[in-house]
Amino acid sequence: MTRALAALFLRDLRLARRIGGGGSMGVVFFLIMVTIVPFAIGPDLNLLGRIGPAILWIGALLATLLGLDRLFQADHEDGSLDLLRMADTPLELIVLVKCAAHWTATGLPLALAAPVFGVMLAMEPQALAGVTLSLLAGTPALTFLGAMGAALTATLRRGGLLMAILVLPMAVPVLIFGVSAAAAASDAVASFGTPFMILCALTLLSAVGAPFAAAAALRSLGE
Amino acid sequence: MWKYANPTFFLTLVDRVLPWLAAATAALMAAGLYMTFFVAPADYQQGDAVRIMYIHVPSAWLSMFCYMTMAASALGTLVWRHPLADAAQKAAAPLGAAFTFVCLVTGSLWGKPMWGTWWVWDARLTSVLVLFLIYLGLIALWQTIEEPGKAARAAAILTLVGVVNIPIIKFSVDWWNTLHQPASVFRAGGPTIAPSMLWPLLVMALAFTLLFISLHLMATRNEILRRRLHRLTMLAANAADGGQADLRFADMEV
Numbered sequence: 001m002t003r004a005l006a007a008l009f010l011r012d013l014r015l016a017r018r019i020g021g022g023g024s025m026g027v028v029f030f031l032i033m034v035t036i037v038p039f040a041i042g043p044d045l046n047l048l049g050r051i052g053p054a055i056l057w058i059g060a061l062l063a064t065l066l067g068l069d070r071l072f073q074a075d076h077e078d079g080s081l082d083l084l085r086m087a088d089t090p091l092e093l094i095v096l097v098k099c100a101a102h103w104t105a106t107g108l109p110l111a112l113a114a115p116v117f118g119v120m121l122a123m124e125p126q127a128l129a130g131v132t133l134s135l136l137a138g139t140p141a142l143t144f145l146g147a148m149g150a151a152l153t154a155t156l157r158r159g160g161l162l163m164a165i166l167v168l169p170m171a172v173p174v175l176i177f178g179v180s181a182a183a184a185a186s187d188a189v190a191s192f193g194t195p196f197m198i199l200c201a202l203t204l205l206s207a208v209g210a211p212f213a214a215a216a217a218l219r220s221l222g223e
Numbered sequence: 224m225w226k227y228a229n230p231t232f233f234l235t236l237v238d239r240v241l242p243w244l245a246a247a248t249a250a251l252m253a254a255g256l257y258m259t260f261f262v263a264p265a266d267y268q269q270g271d272a273v274r275i276m277y278i279h280v281p282s283a284w285l286s287m288f289c290y291m292t293m294a295a296s297a298l299g300t301l302v303w304r305h306p307l308a309d310a311a312q313k314a315a316a317p318l319g320a321a322f323t324f325v326c327l328v329t330g331s332l333w334g335k336p337m338w339g340t341w342w343v344w345d346a347r348l349t350s351v352l353v354l355f356l357i358y359l360g361l362i363a364l365w366q367t368i369e370e371p372g373k374a375a376r377a378a379a380i381l382t383l384v385g386v387v388n389i390p391i392i393k394f395s396v397d398w399w400n401t402l403h404q405p406a407s408v409f410r411a412g413g414p415t416i417a418p419s420m421l422w423p424l425l426v427m428a429l430a431f432t433l434l435f436i437s438l439h440l441m442a443t444r445n446e447i448l449r450r451r452l453h454r455l456t457m458l459a460a461n462a463a464d465g466g467q468a469d470l471r472f473a474d475m476e477v
Contacts, residue, residue: 148384152364152377162360162367166381169356172349213384216301220376 004089005097012101015074026063026106027113033059034117045122052121053131053182057175059117060110060135061142061168067106068146069163071098072154072218081154085222091215099140099147099211107139123186130185130192134199138178141203144210145170151214155221174202228307230447237444244437251430258423266420272336277423279329280408281431282322286354287389289319289435293361294386297379307443309375310450312382313365314442318435320358327351338402346395347403350388357385371450 037055038048048055075081084094114135115128123131149167153159177199184190259277266273293315299308330348331341342348361378368374396405407415414421 148380152381153367155373156367159367162363165356165363166360169353169360170384172353209384213380217377217380220301220380221373 001089001093004087005093008084008094009097009101012098013105016101016105024109026067027109029066030059030063030110030113031117033062034120038121049122049124049127052118052123053127053134054179055121056114056118056131056135057138057179057182060107060114060139061171061175063110064107064139064142065146065164065167066160068102068143068150068167069153069160071102071147071150073150073159076154081218082222085218091218092211095147095151095211095214095218096207099143099207102147103140103143107143108136111135111139127182127186131182133185134178134181134196137181137196137203138174138199141174141199141206142171144203144206145174147214148210148217151217152221154218174199174206177202228305230307230310233307234444234447237440241437241440244433244440248430248433248437251426251433255423255427255430258426263420263423264417269337272333273420275329275333277427279326279333280424281428282326282329283351284428285431285435286319286323286326286351287392288432289315289322289439290354290358290382290386290389292439293319293382297382300375300379301383306450307447309371310443310446311439312375312378314439314446316358316361316365316378318438318442320355320362322431322435323351323355323358327355343402345401345403346399347392347401350392350395354385354388354392357381357388361385 034055041047041051072081075084085091087094111132115132118128118131146163146167148170149163150159152166153163156162177195180190181192181195181199184192184195255277259274263274263277265271293312296308296312296315299305300312327348334343335341361381364378364381365374368377395401396403408421408424416424
């Protein structure tokens, strides 16, 4: 079973690398998000530095969401989802591994690119470290929550917008604690530890819960 | 219990119960509104604006009650695959969205004179807004998936995931320091509202609950009838077609 899961992980990584829409496209989208915000609110560096963590988090949230709609859809279209569903390996574990591969291909590059883009937003070094750490801890939760939406909309032809409507309300707590952890890193008074721990808890909770919901959705929609 | 879950039995039951339920709703609503506007005293600080509370609080309770009804039906869908649970689930979503909307709008109308703003991003208001968004997402999901059985199971999973939000709404005023006042009716140590205001509120709450039950029964009945009509249309089309049509979907329904 471990070998099957490892093979699935490698397959998904390979697919993400070879087919467009993988990690690099997410990072490009992230960069564009960061670029258009100063156009919208003006190039005031003080203001940008203050709201920088929020901009980076919203950018990461949207970039994660946009990449997720193909998580199960592509497998549904070429029929490999049926094979995965009928395999001996539990579907919950398969979903977990697919999420892990997807995060490695898209979420991880986003978190690593965040400090570079943060410099463009005139953020302090401490704030950069805070936002990178919070993104590293928080983006897996976004992937897991998004996987749930992706599973629910896998069989729909135009599921992308519906998926965003379903997932974004659920992602609010992650965004709240992610941004407050990132903002607390550069704040002398606020504690970084508390929101960061809650963020980690949210990630762990979604890692446990979301695969079950997503697997249930895949099973019931595939019948 | 299974006897009541039979759709045909359910329909006769609804036909028998609904007139009484509707009459009781109308009577209680009239009494509650009368008490709201003529019996209940104006608040010494808020003046007559306090009367908004008699609409706002019951709709807030009902927005959560409706979600829990929907979650219970969702369990019925996922565990027993019961078509009646599917219909009950589908009927509850727009009702819940409506109650949540009324709650948000009345709260906003009250907030402008009292807090000086239409909206604040405090935990209670935001979590109720998220509840409203979840309702809208569920309605969108129902509309997007054509096949009723699949739509019901997808909506059931999302509904059960969204249940997390209900305790957050309930306890948001205790966990965070919010502008919205903490619970004053259902709390340890008894209500902190004067009886002259508590009674109209309770009457209105009961009226709203009965209104929800009546509307929910009606909407569930309509959904069952809609599915039967759909099935009859399919059968008729099949007969006209010489029996070649695919009846898979039609047979799955009520």
